[in-house]
Amino acid sequence: MIDLRPAEECAYDVVALGEVMLRLDPGDRRIRTARSFDVWEGGGEYNVARGLRSVFGHRAGVLTSLVDNEVGRLVENLVLAGGVDTSLVRWVPFDGLGRAARNGLNFTERGFGVRGALGVSDRGATATSLLTPGDLDLEDLFGRRGVRWLHTGGVLAGLSPGTAALAEEAMAVARRHGTVVSYDTNFRPSLWADRGGPDAAVAVNARLAAHVDVLVGHPADVTPPGEGDAPPDRSPDGFADACASLGERLPHLSVVATTHRRVQDASRNDWQGLAWSREDGVVRSRPYADLAVLDRVGGGDGFAAGLVHGLLGGEPLASCVELGAAHGALAVTTPGDTSMATADEVRALAAGGGSAVRR
DSSP, X not given: OOOOOOGGGOSEEEEEESOXXXXXXXXXXXXXXXXXXEEEEEOTTHHHHHHHHHTTOOOEEEEOEEEESHHHHHHHHXXXXXXXXXXXXXXXXXXXXXXXXXXXXXXXXXXXXXBOOEEEEEOTTBTTTTOOTTSSOHIIIIIIIOEXXXXXXXXXXXXXXXXXXXXXXXXXXXXXXXXXXXXXXXOOHHHHTTTTHHHHHHXXXXXXXXXXXXXXXOGGGGSOOOTTOOOOOOXXXXXXXHHHHHHHHOTTOOXXXXXXXXXXXXXXXXXXXXEEETTTEEEEOOOXXXXXXXXXXXXXXXXXXXXXXXXXXXXXXXXXXXXXXXXXXXXXXXXXSSOOOOHHHHHHHHTTOOOOOOO
């Protein structure tokens, strides 16, 4: 289904290209009333590499940029604690105030019951958002050192026109050297509010999709609407036709995968994974009805990490989507953006295991 570079030829199994922010978590309180915060690292693209390293044991690195001050070094320390290599980080000198560049902050409430989760990002003029093509030595990474899988996504592309162009450059170089490219269409309204909104995001995604082997997201996220088009059918039943149509337009596309989440309230979701390939058509994970949610941030990234783990191992698509759905389900049961699951827990849940006490 997917042609991978041999592991022995590559320094990395997976590299994520994206911004890593410092998340400030008020726990069970509100941001506006908090007097203390827990800190985590997180980022839409990075979370996938972090899961692939800390849960599944793959050799992972992150391509990003941080300002070289105490906050940047805190983020680095958190990344290292997850086992992800930081030697690819582009460090920017600190000017003393952050006028030239800064590190991103993300305040996130988990939500509870009828009170939804809330994210407040403070990420203007961050070091990563200022990246442009030519800033990273991509030929050395993908050509000389070797990478089996590159993961990036719509969060990075939404930071600035320069980062969208950088994503396209990295994807093109990666594919030229035989690296598989995955892209998560992750849409963040705050990133596109002054850049054309959802339609502009879809247009950028559509351009970048020309370099993608594995798309995480709905086909509508990379298909600009035509005049008079009806709203896309995002139900599980509409997924098959949408993927088939996208596959005709993008013959290089190997897999499309997405999650279907029905939010009962902030603490209870119905959850399922879906995936499509030309060989298999659409496969679905078992449904997780009434899934208890502690912290929903990172569930989609957990799904992507489990899916990619299965694909890296050459497993059937049905197994890959079960691993993705199980890992995403486990990721939302713990705090923070990143997963605290183990590979054994993911395998057991994917195989139909429950939540009985283990002694």
